[in-house]
Amino acid sequence: MINITNLRGLILKSTKIEEAVEFYETLWGLKKIDSNQGNSAFFEATGDEGFILGLVPDSQRGIETIRFALESPEDVDNSFAELKASGQKLLDKPDKLPIPGEYYGFHLQDLDGTTIELSATTKTNKNKEKDPFAPQxxxxxxxxxxxxxxxxxxxxxxxxxxxxxxxxxxxxxxxxxxxxxxxxxxxxxxxxxxxxxxxxxxxxxxxxxxxxxxxxxxxxxxxxxxxxxxxxxxxxxxxxxxxxxxxxxxxxxxxxxxxxxxxxxxxxxxxxxxxxxxxxxxxxxxxxxxxxxx
Ligand SMILES: [Fe+2]
The missing domain is CATH 3.10.180.10 (2,3-Dihydroxybiphenyl 1,2-Dioxygenase, domain 1)
Structure with missing residues (x-):
């Protein structure tokens, strides 16, 4: 039984990162976080999630990854084993993910070929700024x-x-x-x-x-x-x-x-x-x- 607890975030392929960063920060109410990820950009909301939106440069727009949360690293390992045993094709094995934050997870594809992340983290991000009207x-x-x-x-x-x-x-x-x-x-x-x-x-x-x-x-x-x-x-x-x-x-x-x-x-x-x-x-x-x- 896979126990997804939440929709954690979305990473999009963007053809115009600079313009997008300006938009999400000044108009949409998100905050770009510091990350050593080249031209990619990651944004936090006012809730506890490390980041809820990521943008990676690409020549074509689209979905890079849909990110779902699991309860714990043990749950990640168990879910991986269960999906593997059921014959589900998996893209990688559970590991620390190469994105900002301390996420442990793995990836698979849905029926339409969209990449899905199943991950857990033991870290919560207590945001400093609490704009009451910003996305949470x-x-x-x-x-x-x-x-x-x-x-x-x-x-x-x-x-x-x-x-x-x-x-x-x-x-x-x-x-x-x-x-x-x-x-x-x-x-x-x-x-x-x-x-x-x-x-x-x-x-x-x-x-x-x-x-x-x-x-x-x-x-x-x-x-x-x-x-x-x-x-x-x-x-x-x-x-x-x-x-x-x-x-x-x-x-x-x-x-x-x-x-x-x-x-x-x-x-x-x-x-x-x-x-x-x-x-x-x-x-x-x-x-x-x-x-x-x-
Ligand atoms: Fe909607």
Whole structure:
């Protein structure tokens, strides 16, 4: 049994690191950490995770690694042994990872070839600055996939995630691993790519303040502010560097400890996509969330 405890972070391939660093530091509310990693850049939020976002230079944008947390180094070793015994192809063996922080883990690929890290750390990063309106951690990310039903099965059967909710006709599956309603979504698409990545802020007020920072810098939302039906989270999406879609979110459903969650089907439509009725996805949002560049 693989016991993923959280979505730890995301490392992206970026074609414009310098511009991206400026964006994430001055507008998105993250802080670049010191690392001896060449032109790569790593960012912390105000939570305890060593870093939640990494950017590595590349000629093509895309996902480098999706990072999931395991409870302990022993759990890393046990998970590796279990996956290996089940015949899962693994990319390396458990070791200290060549990224900032003291992470011990290994890598495998999902069905679409996206690299996944399973890691543990005994170090927590108590951040010095506590901007109450800055992102605290990653909330969730959503992947596009030509066979999202098979990809959903992979994350459930192979990595132990659980189905939270889904949209009718296999359009979209929400997957969970802890009290949070979802940490991963898989959407049906014509390609494998990042649909969007969401950053958790304290509450609705913090989200509106983040929107204010973006608006004052000339960034209009791609979609939002609004509130989703599945997960009940408030949201606002923006276009970030490399045309990645970034979301500020808060108030995602937390399933009380020890309580069962019964997954349910949702009907696609504007009334569920945004229960506030403040509008649906713009054409640009649809295009960028489908993994296309602007
Ligand atoms: Fe989202």
């Amino acid at each position: 951690r990653l909330s969730h990310l959503v992947l596009n996939s030509p066979d999202n039903a098979a990809l959903k099965d992979f994350y459930i059967k192979c990595l132990g995630l659980k189905l939270a909710d889904w949209y009718k006709n296999d359009l979209f599956f929400f997957l969970r691993c802890n009290q949070q309603h979802h940490v991963l979504g898989v959407e049906n698409s014509d390609n494998s790519s990042l649909n969007h990545v969401a950053f958790h802020v304290e509450d609705l007020d913090a989200m509106m303040r983040r929107i204010g920072v973006m608006s004052n810098a000339g960034y209009e939302p791609l979609w939002g502010p609004g509130r989703h039906g599945p997960g009940d989270n408030c949201f606002c999406y923006f276009e970030g560097p490399d045309s990645f879609v970034l979301e500020f979110t808060s108030e995602l459903i937390e399933v009380p400890d020890g309580e069962e969650w019964t997954p349910k089907e949702w009907i696609p439509g504007p009334e569920n996509a945004n229960v506030w009725g403040t509008g649906g996805r713009t054409e640009k949002a649809i295009k960028l969330m489908a993994g296309k560049e602007s």
